[in-house]
Amino acid sequence: MNIPADLKYTKDHEWVKVEGDVVTVGITDFAQGELGDIVYVEVETLDETLEAEEVFGTVEAVKTVSDLFLPVSGEIIEFNEALEDAPELVNSDPYGEGWMIKVKCSDLSQLEGLMTADDYKALIGA
Amino acid sequence: MKNTALTATHEALGAKMVPFAGFNMPVQYEGVNIEHETVRKAVGVFDVSHMGEFLIEGPHALELIQKVSSNDASKLAIGKAQYSCMPNDDGGIVDDLIIYQLKEETYLLVVNASNIEKDWNWISSKNDVGAEMRNLSDNYSLLAIQGPKAVEAMQSLTSHDLSEIKFYNFVVGDFAGVENIIISATGYTGSGGFEIYCKNDEVQQVWDKVFEAGADYGIKPIGLAARDTLRLEMGYCLYGNDINDTTSPLEAGLGWITKFTKDFTNSEALKQQKEEGVQRKLVAFELDERGIPRQGYDIVDTEGNVIGQVTSGTMSPSLGKGIGLGYVPTALAGVDNKIHIQIRKNAIPATVVKLPFYKG
Numbered sequence A: 001m002n003i004p005a006d007l008k009y010t011k012d013h014e015w016v017k018v019e020g021d022v023v024t025v026g027i028t029d030f031a032q033g034e035l036g037d038i039v040y041v042e043v044e045t046l047d048e049t050l051e052a053e054e055v056f057g058t059v060e061a062v063k064t065v066s067d068l069f070l071p072v073s074g075e076i077i078e079f080n081e082a083l084e085d086a087p088e089l090v091n092s093d094p095y096g097e098g099w100m101i102k103v104k105c106s107d108l109s110q111l112e113g114l115m116t117a118d119d120y121k122a123l124i125g126a
Numbered sequence B: 001m002k003n004t005a006l007t008a009t010h011e012a013l014g015a016k017m018v019p020f021a022g023f024n025m026p027v028q029y030e031g032v033n034i035e036h037e038t039v040r041k042a043v044g045v046f047d048v049s050h051m052g053e054f055l056i057e058g059p060h061a062l063e064l065i066q067k068v069s070s071n072d073a074s075k076l077a078i079g080k081a082q083y084s085c086m087p088n089d090d091g092g093i094v095d096d097l098i099i100y101q102l103k104e105e106t107y108l109l110v111v112n113a114s115n116i117e118k119d120w121n122w123i124s125s126k127n128d129v130g131a132e133m134r135n136l137s138d139n140y141s142l143l144a145i146q147g148p149k150a151v152e153a154m155q156s157l158t159s160h161d162l163s164e165i166k167f168y169n170f171v172v173g174d175f176a177g178v179e180n181i182i183i184s185a186t187g188y189t190g191s192g193g194f195e196i197y198c199k200n201d202e203v204q205q206v207w208d209k210v211f212e213a214g215a216d217y218g219i220k221p222i223g224l225a226a227r228d229t230l231r232l233e234m235g236y237c238l239y240g241n242d243i244n245d246t247t248s249p250l251e252a253g254l255g256w257i258t259k260f261t262k263d264f265t266n267s268e269a270l271k272q273q274k275e276e277g278v279q280r281k282l283v284a285f286e287l288d289e290r291g292i293p294r295q296g297y298d299i300v301d302t303e304g305n306v307i308g309q310v311t312s313g314t315m316s317p318s319l320g321k322g323i324g325l326g327y328v329p330t331a332l333a334g335v336d337n338k339i340h341i342q343i344r345k346n347a348i349p350a351t352v353v354k355l356p357f358y359k360g
Helices: A030-033 A107-115 A117-124 B009-011 B032-041 B061-068 B111-128 B150-157 B201-215 B223-233 B267-276
Strands: A016-020 A022-027 A038-042 A056-063 A065-071 A073-079 A102-107 B016-020 B025-030 B043-045 B052-057 B080-085 B094-105 B106-111 B131-134 B140-146 B170-175 B178-184 B194-198 B280-287 B298-300 B306-315 B320-330 B338-343 B344-351
Touching: A030 B061, A102 A107, A102 B032, A107 B052, B009 B016, B009 B178, B025 B223, B032 B223, B043 B201, B043 B223, B052 B061, B052 B111, B061 B111, B080 B111, B094 B111, B094 B178, B106 B111, B140 B150, B140 B201, B150 B194, B150 B201, B178 B201, B194 B201, B223 B306, B223 B320, B280 B338, B306 B338, B320 B338, B320 B344
Parallel strands: none
Antiparallel strands: A016 A022, A022 A102, A038 A056, A056 A065, A073 A102, B016 B025, B043 B140, B052 B106, B052 B131, B080 B094, B094 B106, B140 B194, B170 B178, B178 B194, B280 B320, B280 B344, B298 B306, B298 B338, B306 B320, B338 B344
């Protein structure tokens, strides 16, 4: 199970990479494995400003559909358009080419509430 | 929760196991898309030992089967199988099943795992004719060996000429070093192949030999997730999704197995329904735009009125688009008719199509 030490995590199995006040968000290796073959990533909240925990999109696997929750409050400034044609990137490279959105974080203190790689490892029993 | 005789084998292969109809079953091994493609292009093996098997025997066996089933079992002969369903008294369906005629007065009924107890009780309640009934569900295993290369890949395992077994026919004979195996040219995938019935203590040997024989043909184990996408691409009904205690066989498009050449449970009412026409029909649809229909999503008309619900839906691995089944009013059920599927906030346009979705 790949759980990079330099990322932050949520209980909803998302990862967060912090660069200044912009955070990149995707789903974890564990999450993609549980979902199975991902066939569609739908994000219709581009340019919207949402609160932490709000649904910013959905990820559809062959068997299931799962909501995507915003880890921190802010504006969704970018969607990974490569996923439009190649949603399987989420399976093959969840922390790299399979990233989902970039968020301009409106409250950086929320980052402190996220989990470390060790916390997340404990959560999933890895 | 029950295991099949092969549960440890699936776990050793790294299968993801899920509870299904009270059984601990493999939902996928490598990934649903690759497993789906394996069955469409080569050959794959499903452990579907959770299915139920009833033996109905004796001079009154056929009489009982004719009472409970909608298809005409008098058309069977030894070595032939028949898809059928059991209507209930209220216009719905108790279960769908396959009936095999094994001997002159011996029939095997293969039913859905989720309905074993319900079906047994139902058939028993209709057995006032004195047929002998035995529930073999806990003693028998079932492997579905499916795909265009199944015949060639499995031929070395039996003295019977597999290419001679026609669709919905079967032989009882030697297979993988075991005698008295039912080799049936049936399946739930639309890609051809066999279903193999054997005893629980034989199935590990059969499984091992099947994989040995199939190695050169790219054989793989296939989980329930791909079983669902494969059957849905063919438009085969799944009990609990597309048909249930409240759906009539005529609404479900099962008129072809509802034969009024004989009397059966609720046949008078169904005959009347056929004459008057059904109010709603199970239709197949493809999404015109991107999206994936799921069971329970609303089907809406062009004005946004809810006209029905999706009963099965998925992203078709072969077609690369969203496909599904659902009930709509008969007036809107015609092929090429435009409907919409409500996916979260959006009503996605869809077109009613002819089955199968996948044409090979």
